[in-house]
Amino acid sequence: MEEEIKKLKEECEKLKQTNEVKSDLISISAHQLRTSLSALKWILKMFLDEDLGKLTSEQNSFIRKAYNSNERMNALVNDLLTLSHAEDTSMSYKFEKIDLLYLIEQTVFDFSGETNKKNIELMFLKPDSPILPINCDKEMIIVVIQNLIENAIKYSNEGGKVFISLKQEENNLIVSVRDTGIGIKEEDKENIFKKFYRAPNAIEKEIIGSGLGLFATKNIVERHKGKIWFDSTEGKGATFFVSLPIN
Amino acid sequence: MKRVLIIEDDSFLQSLEVNKLKKEGYDVLTASTGKEGLQKINEPGIDIILLDLVLPNFDGFEILEKIRATEALKKTPVIVFSNLSEEKDIKRSEELGATDFMVKSNFTLDELVEHLNKILGL
Numbered sequence: 230m231e232e233e234i235k236k237l238k239e240e241c242e243k244l245k246q247t248n249e250v251k252s253d254l255i256s257i258s259a260h261q262l263r264t265s266l267s268a269l270k271w272i273l274k275m276f277l278d279e280d281l282g283k284l285t286s287e288q289n290s291f292i293r294k295a296y297n298s299n300e301r302m303n304a305l306v307n308d309l310l311t312l313s314h315a316e317d318t319s320m321s322y323k324f325e326k327i328d329l330l331y332l333i334e335q336t337v338f339d340f341s342g343e344t345n346k347k348n349i350e351l352m353f354l355k356p357d358s359p360i361l362p363i364n365c366d367k368e369m370i371i372v373v374i375q376n377l378i379e380n381a382i383k384y385s386n387e388g389g390k391v392f393i394s395l396k397q398e399e400n401n402l403i404v405s406v407r408d409t410g411i412g413i414k415e416e417d418k419e420n421i422f423k424k425f426y427r428a429p430n431a432i433e434k435e436i437i438g439s440g441l442g443l444f445a446t447k448n449i450v451e452r453h454k455g456k457i458w459f460d461s462t463e464g465k466g467a468t469f470f471v472s473l474p475i476n
Numbered sequence: 477m478k479r480v481l482i483i484e485d486d487s488f489l490q491s492l493e494v495n496k497l498k499k500e501g502y503d504v505l506t507a508s509t510g511k512e513g514l515q516k517i518n519e520p521g522i523d524i525i526l527l528d529l530v531l532p533n534f535d536g537f538e539i540l541e542k543i544r545a546t547e548a549l550k551k552t553p554v555i556v557f558s559n560l561s562e563e564k565d566i567k568r569s570e571e572l573g574a575t576d577f578m579v580k581s582n583f584t585l586d587e588l589v590e591h592l593n594k595i596l597g598l
Binding site: 256259260263264266267268270271272274275278303306307310368 | 581
């Protein structure tokens with residue numbers, strides 16, 4: 230018996246070490262990739278802004294495509310990092326009591342620059358009655374809220390509206406993020422949370438994404454014993470809901 | 477004219493940052509290693525510091541620590557401008573007194589300038 234426990238402990242230690250090597254490798258690779266991505270982003274932007282001389286419309290179109298392609302790679306690196314963090318079951322989440330209302334307020338505030346770019350109205354419809362604190366990993370729940378708001382803005386047309394709401398239903402807090410964007414086609418609905426899946430109507434519009442954001446979001450929500458789902462009509466927008474247990 | 481100190485070891489990224497900030501009317505000082513960074517923070521009249529984290533000799537955290545321990549630089553804004561983004565790096569920067577943490581690849585140089593101007597009230 231003692232021998233078996235010793236063996237198990239050794240195996241556990243080995244797995245921990247392997248996992249640390251994996252995390253370091255991901256972190257270092259991401260850092261190196263981002264250095265090249267930053268250089269490309271800044272140079273291509275200089276061309277697009279015609280800081281380096283006037284462009285023909287053909288040149289402009291090619292450079293814009295290169296810029297967007299670089300942005301897709303950047304989004305992929307960001308999402309891979311989030312996912313590696315979210316999926317790492319050996320890493321325990323740091324659960325603490327937090328005020329979700331305050332957290333959403335702060336996150337919404339951070340998006341003011343993004344919404345200005347597309348002239349989008351972002352509103353947080355606060356609950357009428359006080360909300361109980363919940364036990365969660367603050368940083369990971371910020372990622373969930375950020376991902377949903379980011380998507381809502383990304384898939385909205387110029388001048389669109391994004392509404393965020395928070396309410397308590399029995400023993401759960403429900404966050405919803407509603408947009409007036411392109412929506413999700415019926416045939417894409419079952420795939421929307423799958424790893425690397427991107428809906429054709431988003432690809433057609435050349436909206437940048439990696440197909441990992443919602444997968445990672447679902448992963449985080451489920452590690453909080455919560456649920457995520459959505460309602461959508463193509464062309465009319467989508468509403469994503471997250472429910473998190475109070476206890 | 478506002479004086480910015482850029483501590484960045486990647487020579488290409490540094491040249492793009494210098495080029496942009498000079499064009500926007502900044503007086504630019506540079507350092508390419510941690511050691512050089514520790515010397516340059518003693519230059520007079522620095523209004524804001526752009527600090528990379530992964531640097532040869534001394535890393536950005538050590539420089540940040542030194543900056544906050546220097547009387548003349550206690551309140552000087554320090555923007556950590558790095559391609560690291562792990563929570564532990566952001567937290568450590570905050571604890572050591574960074575004004576802000578920006579991931580390079582997520583910002584254009586125009587957005588960086590906008591941010592510096594805002595912090596300096598320009």
